[in-house]
Amino acid sequence: SYVLTQPPSVSVDPGETASLTCGGQDIGSKSVHWYQQRPGQAPVVVISHQGYRPSGIPERFSNSQSGNTATLTVSGVEAGDEADYYCQVWENARVIFGGGTKLTVL
Amino acid sequence: QGQLEESGPGLVQPSHTLSLSCAVSSGSVSDAAYYWSWIRQTPGRGLEWIGYFHSSGSTSSNPSLRSRVSMAIDTSKNQFSLRLSSVTAADSAIYFCAREEVTTSLFDLWGQGAQVTVSS
Numbered sequence: 001s002y003v004l005t006q007p008p009s010v011s012v013d014p015g016e017t018a019s020l021t022c023g024g025q026d027i028g029s030k031s032v033h034w035y036q037q038r039p040g041q042a043p044v045v046v047i048s049h050q051g052y053r054p055s056g057i058p059e060r061f062s063n064s065q066s067g068n069t070a071t072l073t074v075s076g077v078e079a080g081d082e083a084d085y086y087c088q089v090w091e092n093a094r095v096i097f098g099g100g101t102k103l104t105v106l
Numbered sequence: 107q108g109q110l111e112e113s114g115p116g117l118v119q120p121s122h123t124l125s126l127s128c129a130v131s132s133g134s135v136s137d138a139a140y141y142w143s144w145i146r147q148t149p150g151r152g153l154e155w156i157g158y159f160h161s162s163g164s165t166s167s168n169p170s171l172r173s174r175v176s177m178a179i180d181t182s183k184n185q186f187s188l189r190l191s192s193v194t195a196a197d198s199a200i201y202f203c204a205r206e207e208v209t210t211s212l213f214d215l216w217g218q219g220a221q222v223t224v225s226s
Contacts, residue, residue, distance in 0.1 A: 033212050033213070042202055042217060043216055045214055048212045049210065086152075086153055088153075088213070089211075090211035094169070095143075095155035095206075096155070097152060097153040100153070
């Protein structure tokens with residue numbers, strides 16, 4: 001079955017750029033969506049494959065993908081960006097989520 | 107944007123059936139643009155897709171749960187439901203209902219989540 005691999009944690013200083021990766025076979029050819037989840041809350045869309053960001057999500061969040069890696073980039077990281085981030089695809093008639101990355105702002 | 111809200115027992119006995127409902131405010135479960143979906147989350151397994159039901163009657167579910175899952179929509183109440191039979195402790199999780207765009211598979215709206223514990 002298809003597997004999405006995310007690093008368990010990424011730590012960055014405020015103002016720096018965080019790159020959160022999502023690995024999967026030929027993921028560059030798939031539609032990848034990204035979600036943010038804060039403690040005790042439900043996940044929310046942070047950016048869709050098409051680049052849609054809901055109101056309230058700043059342009060500092062961007063996405064890219066190629067080959068076997070999709071990346072969520074957070075520029076100018078702020079303390080409020082600290083959360084868990086999940087990637088998601090639709091593959092073989094089922095939804096697949098990555099294991100999630102905890103973004104820590106130092 | 108609308109809202110989804112889960113409801114149901116927070117405690118279910120082993121071997122019994124877990125039943126949850128999701129009320130939809132603003133928007134209709136008859137809207138063909140969306141799948142009405144269930145997702146669960148545990149510390150050990152992360153986010154796990156359970157399945158969806160569409161207003162056309164089509165449905166799909168995770169192969170690992172398929173034999174125990176049934177889903178439905180109730181247009182009169184504008185809500186949708188999940189039933190998971192023969193539960194064990196491994197089914198203890200936070201259960202989310204969510205709206206999934208048919209064309210993109212994006213989960214654009216989530217409920218707040220319902221903690222369900224399987225225990226005697």
